[in-house]
Amino acid sequence: MIRKYIFGEPFETEAVTEEIKTEAGLPDYGRISEEEGFSFSYRMCEEDIVYGLGEANRGINKRGYCYVSDCTDDPNHTEDKRSLYGAHNFIVVSGRETFGLFFDYPARITFDIGYTESDLLKVSCEAADLKLYVIEGENAYDIVKQFRRMIGRSYIPPKFAFGFGQSRWGYKTKEDFLRVLKGYRKNRIPLDMIYMDIDYMQGYKDFTVNEKNFEDFSGFVRQMKEEGVRLIPIIDAGVKVEKGYPVYEEGVEKGYFCKREDGSDFTAAVWPGDTHFPDMLNPEAREWFGDHYRFLIHQGIEGFWNDMNEPAIFYSREGMEELKAVLHKYLEEEEKDIPVWELGDRIEGIANHPEDYKRFYHCIDGCRIRHDKVHNLYGYNMTRAAAEAFDRIEPDKRFLMFSRSSYVGMHRYGGVWTGDNKSWWSHLLLNLKMMPSLNMCGFLYSGADLGGFGCDASRDLVLRWLALGVFTPLMRNHAAVGTREQEAYQFGDTGDFRGIIETRYRLIPYLYSEYMKAALQDDLYFKPLAFVYPQDSFAAGVEDQLMIGDEIMAAPVYMQNAKGRYVYLPERMLFVKFKKDGLYTEEILEKGHHYVEVALDEVPLFIREGRCIPAAEPAQTVAELDTKELKLLGFPGTEYLLYEDDGVCKDYEKPENYRKLKKTN
Amino acid sequence: MIRKYIFGEPFETEAVTEEIKTEAGLPDYGRISEEEGFSFSYRMCEEDIVYGLGEANRGINKRGYCYVSDCTDDPNHTEDKRSLYGAHNFIVVSGRETFGLFFDYPARITFDIGYTESDLLKVSCEAADLKLYVIEGENAYDIVKQFRRMIGRSYIPPKFAFGFGQSRWGYKTKEDFLRVLKGYRKNRIPLDMIYMDIDYMQGYKDFTVNEKNFEDFSGFVRQMKEEGVRLIPIIDAGVKVEKGYPVYEEGVEKGYFCKREDGSDFTAAVWPGDTHFPDMLNPEAREWFGDHYRFLIHQGIEGFWNDMNEPAIFYSREGMEELKAVLHKYLEEEEKDIPVWELGDRIEGIANHPEDYKRFYHCIDGCRIRHDKVHNLYGYNMTRAAAEAFDRIEPDKRFLMFSRSSYVGMHRYGGVWTGDNKSWWSHLLLNLKMMPSLNMCGFLYSGADLGGFGCDASRDLVLRWLALGVFTPLMRNHAAVGTREQEAYQFGDTGDFRGIIETRYRLIPYLYSEYMKAALQDDLYFKPLAFVYPQDSFAAGVEDQLMIGDEIMAAPVYMQNAKGRYVYLPERMLFVKFKKDGLYTEEILEKGHHYVEVALDEVPLFIREGRCIPAAEPAQTVAELDTKELKLLGFPGTEYLLYEDDGVCKDYEKPENYRKLKKTN
Numbered sequence A, B: 001m002i003r004k005y006i007f008g009e010p011f012e013t014e015a016v017t018e019e020i021k022t023e024a025g026l027p028d029y030g031r032i033s034e035e036e037g038f039s040f041s042y043r044m045c046e047e048d049i050v051y052g053l054g055e056a057n058r059g060i061n062k063r064g065y066c067y068v069s070d071c072t073d074d075p076n077h078t079e080d081k082r083s084l085y086g087a088h089n090f091i092v093v094s095g096r097e098t099f100g101l102f103f104d105y106p107a108r109i110t111f112d113i114g115y116t117e118s119d120l121l122k123v124s125c126e127a128a129d130l131k132l133y134v135i136e137g138e139n140a141y142d143i144v145k146q147f148r149r150m151i152g153r154s155y156i157p158p159k160f161a162f163g164f165g166q167s168r169w170g171y172k173t174k175e176d177f178l179r180v181l182k183g184y185r186k187n188r189i190p191l192d193m194i195y196m197d198i199d200y201m202q203g204y205k206d207f208t209v210n211e212k213n214f215e216d217f218s219g220f221v222r223q224m225k226e227e228g229v230r231l232i233p234i235i236d237a238g239v240k241v242e243k244g245y246p247v248y249e250e251g252v253e254k255g256y257f258c259k260r261e262d263g264s265d266f267t268a269a270v271w272p273g274d275t276h277f278p279d280m281l282n283p284e285a286r287e288w289f290g291d292h293y294r295f296l297i298h299q300g301i302e303g304f305w306n307d308m309n310e311p312a313i314f315y316s317r318e319g320m321e322e323l324k325a326v327l328h329k330y331l332e333e334e335e336k337d338i339p340v341w342e343l344g345d346r347i348e349g350i351a352n353h354p355e356d357y358k359r360f361y362h363c364i365d366g367c368r369i370r371h372d373k374v375h376n377l378y379g380y381n382m383t384r385a386a387a388e389a390f391d392r393i394e395p396d397k398r399f400l401m402f403s404r405s406s407y408v409g410m411h412r413y414g415g416v417w418t419g420d421n422k423s424w425w426s427h428l429l430l431n432l433k434m435m436p437s438l439n440m441c442g443f444l445y446s447g448a449d450l451g452g453f454g455c456d457a458s459r460d461l462v463l464r465w466l467a468l469g470v471f472t473p474l475m476r477n478h479a480a481v482g483t484r485e486q487e488a489y490q491f492g493d494t495g496d497f498r499g500i501i502e503t504r505y506r507l508i509p510y511l512y513s514e515y516m517k518a519a520l521q522d523d524l525y526f527k528p529l530a531f532v533y534p535q536d537s538f539a540a541g542v543e544d545q546l547m548i549g550d551e552i553m554a555a556p557v558y559m560q561n562a563k564g565r566y567v568y569l570p571e572r573m574l575f576v577k578f579k580k581d582g583l584y585t586e587e588i589l590e591k592g593h594h595y596v597e598v599a600l601d602e603v604p605l606f607i608r609e610g611r612c613i614p615a616a617e618p619a620q621t622v623a624e625l626d627t628k629e630l631k632l633l634g635f636p637g638t639e640y641l642l643y644e645d646d647g648v649c650k651d652y653e654k655p656e657n658y659r660k661l662k663k664t665n
Helices: A140-151 A174-186 A217-226 A246-254 A283-291 A317-332 A340-350 A375-393 A425-440 A459-469 A495-520 B140-151 B174-186 B217-226 B246-254 B283-291 B317-332 B340-350 B375-393 B425-440 B459-469 B495-520
Strands: A002-007 A031-033 A038-043 A049-052 A065-069 A090-094 A099-104 A109-113 A120-125 A130-136 A164-166 A193-196 A230-236 A268-270 A273-276 A303-307 A361-364 A367-370 A400-403 A415-417 A475-477 A546-548 A552-554 A564-569 A573-578 A584-589 A592-597 A603-608 A612-615 A631-634 A638-643 A658-663 B002-007 B031-033 B038-043 B049-052 B065-069 B090-094 B099-104 B109-113 B120-125 B130-136 B164-166 B193-196 B230-236 B268-270 B273-276 B303-307 B361-364 B367-370 B400-403 B415-417 B475-477 B546-548 B552-554 B564-569 B573-578 B584-589 B592-597 B603-608 B612-615 B631-634 B638-643 B658-663
Touching: A002 A140, A049 A140, A049 A425, A090 A140, A099 A120, A099 A140, A130 A140, A140 A425, A164 A495, A174 A193, A174 A217, A217 A230, A246 A273, A246 A283, A283 A375, A303 A375, A317 A340, A317 B317, A340 B340, A375 A400, A425 A459, A425 A546, A459 A475, A459 A495, A495 A573, A495 A603, A495 A612, A495 A638, A564 B592, A573 A631, A592 B564, A592 B592, A612 A638, A612 A658, A631 A638, A631 A658, B049 B140, B049 B425, B090 B140, B099 B120, B099 B140, B130 B140, B140 B425, B164 B495, B174 B193, B174 B217, B217 B230, B246 B273, B246 B283, B268 B317, B283 B375, B303 B375, B317 B340, B375 B400, B425 B459, B425 B546, B459 B475, B459 B495, B495 B573, B495 B603, B495 B612, B495 B638, B573 B631, B612 B638, B612 B658, B631 B638, B631 B658
Parallel strands: A164 A193, A164 A475, A193 A230, A230 A303, A303 A400, A400 A415, B164 B193, B164 B475, B193 B230, B230 B303, B303 B400, B400 B415
Antiparallel strands: A002 A130, A031 A038, A038 A120, A049 A090, A065 A109, A090 A099, A099 A130, A109 A120, A268 A273, A361 A367, A546 A552, A552 A603, A564 A592, A573 A584, A573 A603, A612 A631, A638 A658, B002 B130, B031 B038, B038 B120, B049 B090, B065 B109, B090 B099, B099 B130, B109 B120, B268 B273, B361 B367, B546 B552, B552 B603, B564 B592, B573 B584, B573 B603, B612 B631, B638 B658
């Protein structure tokens, strides 16, 4: 049961696709105030759990901290951070009363979930212009499914996107990419994608390729594809200001860039230096921007990642002028020292400055709206621009697409990666905790930069993180320029890495099948244990294990030097450890608490009582997987309903896509 | 068995007090190279554990990362950081071969413990001028005890230092301190100390008190003491450059400050603006600086904390001139933007810049030595200056003294706190992991800023952290200016806080007794489980439980929203949960794995089989504790040897200090 309440004059975000009639009056839960902006307050009981918020910091249970939906390019995801890249304003209170809330509001909104007062949930924003959806259901899981139906089917990637991908900011030339390919193929480590970070472009210009480093780019794309590897280029939000650059000139001419109050094109420095931001909220501009992806698609590209689309701003022209004025003032007072901390704060604050987001406007159906009032929709609409273009360019084909910034609604157009994490063990655990929350908000195709983007990784960290990545739909190792090289062949003895990545490929029949079923049924791929075992009070508190699909539970090791970990089984399960060289062990474990040993080269999983899962022989690419002869692991006498399609087309509803597998022995 | 090897011409650090003859030849373990500087390499087996490094980042087992001893004022203790405030160059390899190594070297030295290559331990430094001590023993614990004997008895604080202390950077006036006192006393939460951070001084000048804010300071000290609370002021390393300020003028006149190559006094900006650094390595200067503590002692002060003694440098005069030159250059190129990242890096790098540590010199017995070559000894010798002065001023009295920066040897003069941590759950766990390593290096009196110094704390974090702090000799809640107020009375319902801090006071008879026995016998107060159960292979991997003294094990909860935790019992134990209002529960748990529930207001501990511990009735101060009527908790028919003294004098060896307690029922 979903009830919709409208306050003030909400901006139409198009997050919700279902028609829901508007209620009069106020919701049955909590207390709403429209005195200073808008706030929703609710007193929580001690046992209440709060789920949701998608790509937010901290736990699966969001209690005990304060989160702000305000899409931000911040690469330091320490525990104190309140805003990351996404804005996913859906929560479920589960306890004495159980209900879901979706605050459809496109600007900054704060979720204080027992931080200021331990028992107070308070959601507040500046303008009382929003739609509030209140969802009642049998339990938290049921509420999430209703929410998911309401916001429309999640994005479905092509099947190759379930393969393993390697990325690094710093690959510049054909030779760099060929070296990666060779590193994997020579060591027989499976690989389906190599990602192209910003250096492939000419001067960081969107929809260009560096001609010196990539002579005959389409030939190179073809050559890589013959080796079984797709190149996946990045696209940034800002369009370089450069005379003679067609994308820039067209955008200026057609008025498709975001404008200052005086009507001039707003300028922000990002990777290419000065750029303009395409007005992604303007349908015409969106169509125009999306059409440019054609340039790469026509050269054989089948997937992209959209970046810098919060949109990130290194500094605006205005910010730079202010900085120069301040520096002049400092230097004029010759006898005084430069106030280094003040200057340091100013330098740090010049990026993504809130004032800058008030300096430009969107134009939607002839109406002008200041950016900060719709800030959280920018990445969403950039990705929508791409996805709508794909539908025009090749309507029957799936493209790989994921984004850094997002808002609910974008889940229909692409996935997300969780941005610039670090090579920290704590971020391995954060990766795990973010997954079910992202799923609740519709983002099924998701994953983190395995091994960590910033800082230097160690061999054991990469191995343990890959063993979690085996289960994330997006399985990508990515690192920043200047950090230790962390490709799977960089740490000596590659057998351990091959074993773990091969395990991913062995499990793809199951993982893909479960992903597709979740997407087609508005269900979850990752679930907290409590969603599957709602009567189990211990399961409700488990924050470091996940249900994946309907048959298995994952419990990765996330502590350095640990030889294993504790795991809680809400029912009897078959504990399977995948080892290298195609080996595995099986052991029945009873319901309850266990300590399980897991070596660095092993991938543990738990098959639920009375279930089985299919596993293939490993292959070097998804395309090479033999799914005709699938082995079934699990409990004898059980069945598995496999979903399988060609991985490219969109005829998801064909009955032939389903096939029942029986485990006899 | 300790063997000493001398390479080159080591600087005499006075870390070691025992006479040990020098061996000819090379150690039996590893491979030493003097080709490029000095390096020690050793191939580790898979099962080898490496202990030690004192106040270093990451785990109890140091494997898998790289650590650099290079005392640094860095307030962001994220997982990637290699240097913190201390330099504790002692490690123990425990496994196929078991041996200890102490690299007595006062400059930057790197411990790569399986980071670059998983199985390679490599210790390296720039100059092959050091003493290397190689220690053999029965096991890791025995080696640590030999090391501890070799470096001399650990610092012993007065007994009041085992009480609870409140601190905050930002208390400025008498009224601020009285408000804290009232907050505690009104809520009947025990308190023995309030710490005075830098704002108590006049213009951040050492050995001054702001006269406006603290009229009749000695009267105020007395007034607070009558309320049972001692004021503990901070002392910073740098002496403000200010005409008419006697400490400055004396230091200049006597030539006691560190000098530039040209003989002028080196100037670095710290809290007071420009300062000079007393030459703490020069015995005369040390005596002079130490004598100044008298100013506060004569006003009734009985304890201090030494800060900024890495020494921290905000910027040097040279650094400021370079910065100004760079800014001028930027601004001259009017048409160009300021390179904000380059400037940001420069601003960040201006503090504690390695070049600045090469710009000043110490003078020791007439010999000049450049600071960077003895950098890690500065905080050590500042604290030594104070402790040696205490011995001159009141030879029979113990003073509270702990320091931020340290080197092995300083453990004889004071304790340490672990510096500027954050209100992060991960730092609660880091606190736990640092404790046994610090103990191994001699630092018994130690603790972290409970609740976290930087960032904003939540109620549950402070409660859980205090529940760990119950066991750390230094139990202090401390926070930075600008962060959320986190005194125990700031989060509503103070009963939970009172309960936990009262539990500390109930346990002081045990904690103090164990501390004293550890100090007097060169033993450990905190031990990894493996030291007590060397045959238990599971215990060797436990990184989140600690043995405290000889009778108990602690296993605090360190995850947000957790209702309890897993715990491993290497033997049968009595599980005691202290609750508020003097209540507690007891339960015998068998050897093995358990999940134990622990509420936010509870303090869990585990008493070993066949042991008992004394507990007092809670009191508002240590002085008020009644230790005549002690309750014994634990297994019936057991005995406990209590150490108790007057907590002030130094007659530790008196037989009357020991008293046998019997638990009959």
